[in-house]
Amino acid sequence: MNTLARTLIVATLVAAHGVAGAGPRYYGPPPYHHHHHHHGAGLGGLVLGLAVAVPLVALASRADPAPEVVYVPPPAPLPPPAPVRPAPVIYPRNGQSDVQREADLRECNRWATTQPAAMADAGVFQRAIEACMDGRGYTLR
Structure with a gap:
């Protein structure tokens, strides 16, 4: 419970005590010449104080603190x-057949996967295949 809520509850109880205990108390039949002043709120002050304080305590304990605002920067693009x-397009320079070209291309693909950065960069992978096929006697355009 925060300080403000505690202060409000105590102030309310003090005010209720004062209101309930204010004024003279007259005892006996009329004429009211003889009166007694009783200090303190008595049962009326207690009832009034509780009637006001209990809902305040419930409100104060139920109140949620203000949500913490956290700045989250947008992700970098x-x-x-x-x-x-x-x-x-692959052209054979030495008269290789289509079957041989497919076999050479499979071997060059396999070899390209072993090259550093080829699996992370498609451009590196493509250049590795082109270098391999050039080395096996093919022209690439």
Whole structure:
């Protein structure tokens, strides 16, 4: 319970005590010449104080503290993807057959996966395949 809520509850109880205990108390039949002043709130002050304080205590204990505001910066933009060149057209320089070209291309793909950074960068992978196929006697355009 915060300090403000405690202060309000105590002030309310003190005020209720004062209101309930204010004024003279007259005892006996009329004429009211003889009166007694009783100090303190008595049962009326207690009832009034509790009637006001109990709901205040419930409100104060139920009140949620203000939510903490946390600044979260927006995520950094991702770099644009590197342009991927279309697969080149492969021409045999030494009269290789289509079956041989497919076998060489499979071997060059397998070899390209072993090159540093080829699996993380499509451009590096493509250049590795082109270098391999050039080495096996093919022209790429």
